[in-house]
Amino acid sequence: TISTVPLAMLAGAAPFPPAVEVRGEVYLPLAAFTQLNEQRVAAGEPTFANPRNAAAGSLRQLDPRVTASRPLSTWFYGVGYVEGRQFGGHQEVLAWLRGAGFRVNPDIRTVTAIEEIFAGCRQWQERREHLDYDIDGVVVKVDDRRLQAALGAVGRDPRWAVAYKFAPTTAQTRLTRIHVNVGRTGVLNPWAELEPVEVGGVTVERATLHNEEDIKRKDLREGDMVILQRAGDVIPQVVAPLTDLRTGAERPFSMPTKCPACGTAVVRSPGEVAVRCPNPDCPGRLAEAVKHFVSKGAMDIEGVGDKLVERLLALGFIRDVADLYQLRAEQLAGLERLGEKSTTNIIGAIEASKKRPLERVLFALGILHVGGENAELLVRRFGTMAALREASTEEIGGTPGIGPVIAESVWEYFRDPRNRNVLARLEQAGITMTAPVQGTGGGTRSASGPLSGKNLVLTGTLPAMSRQEATDRIVAAGGRVTGSVSAKTDYVVVGEDAGSKLDKARELGIALVDEEGLNALLMATAREN
Structure with a gap:
């Protein structure tokens, strides 16, 4: 599908390892991006905003012929799992990749002095605008793989690799309003509505604001002119207000005292920054809970995206996650933009999700404080949903890695009659409720x-x-x-x-x-x- 990915390794990689995971990235060269947009204009099609989005969208195409028609390219930069072969250093890995026929950036080089590193970073800062692809920084790595393992990491960064990031692209725009969404656990999440502005080739109209504390710390107000940046040239962030430009009409923000989705008085637990809606029947919470349930890391029901979830709830086709397994093809076929093929695929994806392992099912339920990792631990300890459902807080808390806060949250979830009803209906639908007698994750x-x-x-x-x-x-x-x-x-x-x-x-x-x-x-x- 992508012409620069070899169909078979070349003889230069011999002897071939029985299994190897090769790592790299797909990108769209700038010249090819310009040409692609010119072709789309000529064909009366909308143009792409930037090479990153164009490349990502090309890879997500369901029809591989569309992906193959795009002028995508690749760089390979490392290996993950390797069976039957050992590499002493990063340069050895790169040499092996080249010999195997994988594209390796020719500008990667080895240096021996700190002065050479500084000079190289400065050089790339200057060369950035002359490349045929976008970069947001330079990575400096220790070559020896044994040293990599020994050095480990400090903070979020490995000791053996340092990312030198170029200054992020910034812009100024007006923060017109601060909105609040309700998450699946009831947390109220503020976000900024912005006057549209282009930042690094992307038009940005909204950005996350994290929480009320962060808004107060930055002294952000509705109506402020603000500095906006894309962290890592990807995620929009409001950096700070331009206080010198204030007119006095700006409005300070405070978190609502009632849930914007259901009107229930919000609560804040001691020691927590988050403000929550405590209403388990909140429509905002329900929508986010269903979106979480069908998401890739949970039940992974392909074709059931956010918009379809909202439509199904609005039409009354579903009231909770268990209702997804009662959907009929004729119900979906009547919806706008859902043809016969899409309907068949969605019903098939719902049916296939019944085979997800128990730890994925438990994570999909959206229990407060139970992410994928904690779900694994609980499944390993109890083995069945029924055993976990009947366990006491002491028994749950006795699971290695599970503390009292998580134990209390899990116990309370299973005490709620509505949750027990949903679980019973999921079990009746044929959802996995028992883990195989194997290692975690099915292995x-x-x-x-x-x-x-x-x-x-x-x-x-x-x-x-x-x-x-x-x-x-x-x-x-x-x-x-x-x-x-x-x-x-x-x-x-x-x-x-x-x-x-x-x-x-x-x-x-x-x-x-x-x-x-x-x-x-x-x-x-x-x-x-």
Whole structure:
């Protein structure tokens, strides 16, 4: 589908490893982007906003012929899981990739002095505008993969790699209004409505504001002229107000005292920044709960997106997540823009979701404080939904990695008659309610793997692996993934936006590794064994 991805490895990669995960990225060259937009204008089609969105949209096409028609290209920069072959350094990996026929950026180079690094970063800052592709910075890495594993990570950044980020693209615009959405757990989330402004080739009309505390800290007001930036040239963020431009008509913001979706008085738990709607029947909470249930990390019901969920709720076709499994093809066929093929695919996707493993089902329920990782721990401890449903707070809290706050939240969820009713109907529909007698994530645990007897904690978002994939690999290697950091933790795997687990690991002096460090650790440990 993408012409620069080789269909077979070249002889230069021999001997070929039995299995290897090659990592890289797909991009749209700037010249090709311009040409593509010119062709779309000539054909009377809408143009793409920027190369990033065009490339991402091309990869999401259901018809591979459309993807193949786009002038996409690739760069490959590393390997993940490798079976039967060892690499001593990053340059060795790149050389192997080149020999195998994968495109490797020719500008990657090895330096031996800190002055060369500084000079290289300055050079790329100047060269940025002359490249045929967009970049937002430079990454400096330690070459030796054993050192990568030994160095681990500090904060959200690995000790063996430093990202030198160019100054983000900024713009000025007016914050016209601050709105509030209700999340699936009842949390009220403020966001900014902005006068449309172009930032880095993208027209931005809204941005997240995180929470009320953040708004007050920045002293943001409705009507303010503000500085807007795209963090990493991706996520819109309101940086600060331009207070010198205030006229006196600007309006300070305060969180509503009643839920904007149902009118129930909001509450704030002691010690929490978040303000919540406590009404379990809140329509705003229900919509977000269903969206979460069908999402990729949960039941992964393809074709049931946010807009369709809202339509199904508005029409009364569903009242909760269990009703999804009672939908009929004739109901969907009557909806605008849903043809026979789309309807068939959606019904098929709903049916296929019944086979999702129990940990995915538990996560999909949207229980407060129960993410994918904690769902794994609870399933490993109890094995069936029925056993967890009848467990006491003490029994739930006795699960390794599950603290009293999570235990109380889980216990309260199963005490609610409405939740028990939904679970009963899900079970009647044929949803998985029992876990196989295997390792976490459906993979068999290895008793003699390279991580046998090791306890690992995952925190943050990994660049290439989902949390599920990382968990499966750790479990397959004999390791155990727990939900909280303790003195028994051997390693904490740190991703982007790591949270309090990282702080706890620092306090206890637990070894920190990032994704590449985890892979190197697996290989290094295997060699030692």
